[in-house]
Amino acid sequence: xxxxxxxxxxxxxxxxxxxxxxxxxxxxxxxxxxxxxxxxxxxxxxxxxxxxxxxxxxxxxxxxxxxxxxxxxxxxxxxxxxxxxxxxxxxxxxxxxxxxxxxxxxxxxxxxxxxxxxxxxxxxxxxxxxxxxxxxxxxxxxxxxxxxxxxxxxxxxxxxxxxxxxxxxxxxxxxxxxxxxxxxxxxxxxxxxxxxxxxxxxxxxxxxxxxxxxxxxxxxxxxxxxxxxxxxxxxxxxxxxxxxxxxxxxxxxxxxxxxxxxxxxxxxxxxxxxxxxxxxxxxxxxxxxxxxxxxxxx
Amino acid sequence: xxxxxxxxxxxxxxxxxxxxxxxxxxxxxxxxxxxxxxxxxxxxxxxxxxxxxxxxxxxxxxxxxxxxxxxxxxxxxxxxxxxxxxxxxxxxxxxxxxxxxxxxxxxxxxxxxxxxxxxxxxxxxxxxxxxxxxxxxxxxxxxxxxxxxxxxxxxxxxxxxxxxxxxxxxxxxxxxxxxxxxxxxxxxx
Numbered sequence: 261x262x263x264x265x266x267x268x269x270x271x272x273x274x275x276x277x278x279x280x281x282x283x284x285x286x287x288x289x290x291x292x293x294x295x296x297x298x299x300x301x302x303x304x305x306x307x308x309x310x311x312x313x314x315x316x317x318x319x320x321x322x323x324x325x326x327x328x329x330x331x332x333x334x335x336x337x338x339x340x341x342x343x344x345x346x347x348x349x350x351x352x353x354x355x356x357x358x359x360x361x362x363x364x365x366x367x368x369x370x371x372x373x374x375x376x377x378x379x380x381x382x383x384x385x386x387x388x389x390x391x392x393x394x395x396x397x398x399x400x401x402x403x404x405x406x407x408x409x410x411x412x413x414x415x416x417x418x419x420x421x422x423x424x425x426x427x428x429x430x431x432x433x434x435x436x437x438x439x440x441x442x443x444x445x446x447x448x449x450x451x452x453x454x455x456x457x458x459x460x461x462x463x464x465x466x467x468x469x470x471x472x473x474x475x476x477x478x479x480x481x482x483x484x485x486x487x488x489x490x491x492x493x494x495x496x497x498x499x500x501x502x503x504x505x506x507x508x509x510x511x512x513x514x515x516x517x518x519x520x521x522x523x524x525x526x527x528x529x530x531x532x533x534x535x536x537x538x539x540x541x542x543x544x545x546x547x548x549x550x551x552x553x554x555x556x557x558x
Numbered sequence: 559x560x561x562x563x564x565x566x567x568x569x570x571x572x573x574x575x576x577x578x579x580x581x582x583x584x585x586x587x588x589x590x591x592x593x594x595x596x597x598x599x600x601x602x603x604x605x606x607x608x609x610x611x612x613x614x615x616x617x618x619x620x621x622x623x624x625x626x627x628x629x630x631x632x633x634x635x636x637x638x639x640x641x642x643x644x645x646x647x648x649x650x651x652x653x654x655x656x657x658x659x660x661x662x663x664x665x666x667x668x669x670x671x672x673x674x675x676x677x678x679x680x681x682x683x684x685x686x687x688x689x690x691x692x693x694x695x696x697x698x699x700x701x702x703x704x705x706x707x708x709x710x711x712x713x714x715x716x717x718x719x720x721x722x723x724x725x726x727x728x729x730x731x732x733x734x735x736x737x738x739x740x741x742x743x744x745x746x747x
Contacts, residue, residue, distance in 0.1 A: 296623065436644075
């Protein structure tokens with residue numbers, strides 16, 4: 261009986277403990293807070309890794325003015341001012357329709373392409389409730405060239421001037437300083453040089469960002485082309501780009517070297533004819549300026 | 559034995575309710591701040607601030623998730639979380655303190671009870687003592703708590719880079735607006 265009484269008091273003592281611990285109001289608050297989904301922001305600072313689109317997009321109501329340049333070959337020497345005489349450029353406007361849907365229109369000087377695209381971001385990396393390990397975006401683009409073909413007798417109708425691109429962009433921010441992206445890419449060209457050339461090219465892109473200060477990050481991007489050797493004409497290479505991302509408030513500035521001169525997907529995938537091994541490199545930069553067109557309702 | 563069981567039952571019947579009767583609670587508190595400069599106003603709302611108020615002792619506590627601030631400028635939200643308050647490293651802001659010379663009898667319907675709150679405010683991993691004024695007002699079955707105070711970014715070691723120094727205010731006024739309801743244990747709202 262004595263033992264039972266003792267046991268009873270022991271039980272009371274133990275049950276009483278949590279009540280004691282709850283005396284701290286902050287601890288009690290922690291227990292009361294419902295777990296929420298916390299999306300991971302800023303996997304990349306820019307909508308581009310370098311050439312390739314990143315999983316990021318404009319949020320609803322934001323408009324990005326994107327300007328890209330690729331200069332000529334660095335090893336062209338002083339005569340050509342190390343490539344700075346020559347440049348290819350791309351200008352686009354990209355608007356966030358919703359927080360998960362962006363659309364853009366642009367113009368590239370190489371081969372005189374207009375392009376339009378949509379980027380959907382259905383999956384966002386998040387912590388807490390409904391945690392998600394990665395972010396994923398889908399990118400669909402169409403390009404059409406307005407160039408004149410070398411032989412004026414060629415009649416190239418509109419359909420044959422078009423190319424298309426589809427990408428699945430999957431990224432994870434492993435830590436505030438490290439983000440990686442894998443980008444399976446399909447490029448479809450409606451017209452190719454010879455019947456031996458495939459219309460559709462598959463490439464696997466990998467890229468990443470290594471942030472080493474609050475404003476500056478190292479970025480790297482590489483695309484492996486599955487059917488690189490099937491392409492006729494000059495030898496094609498896998499594009500590799502290495503650069504720096506510099507963030508200054510509402511601007512993101514990316515400067516890099518790349519063996520690709522082309523900026524659009526149907527260019528840097530499949531038309532990269534320069535090689536790192538031969539030191540055929542271009543300096544390039546992307547500038548992104550964001551304007552908030554429609555403010556969010558608080 | 560019987561006596562012990564009665565004591566045990568009494569213990570369960572009274573202890574929790576005794577400690578919780580005096581507790582009022584909200585998880586939908588509203589906090590607003592604005593960084594005002596000549597160039598740009600950056601403001602944000604937080605609608606999920608959780609707070610306890612003990613109307614016996616005057617103790618008060620707040621917790622909020624930094625990531626849940628909603629900015630009218632989306633890019634500002636990203637910069638806030640990533641560069642200024644570093645939400646991944648310091649996910650929460652908390653306050654723990656007391657109402658000075660708290661007198662529960664002054665909590666009357668439709669009369670503003672002016673109070674001074676003193677305690678520790680933790681933002682960005684830095685805890686600093688604060689002493690601010692506010693009001694409490696009982697109306698119906700809720701207690702409304704309102705306060706407006708100013709914090710300095712450097713107190714909490716929040717660094718603004720030189721390039722945007724003109725766009726972010728050094729002193730940030732904060733509005734707190736809460737409606738406490740009597741606390742019921744988890745599971746009820």
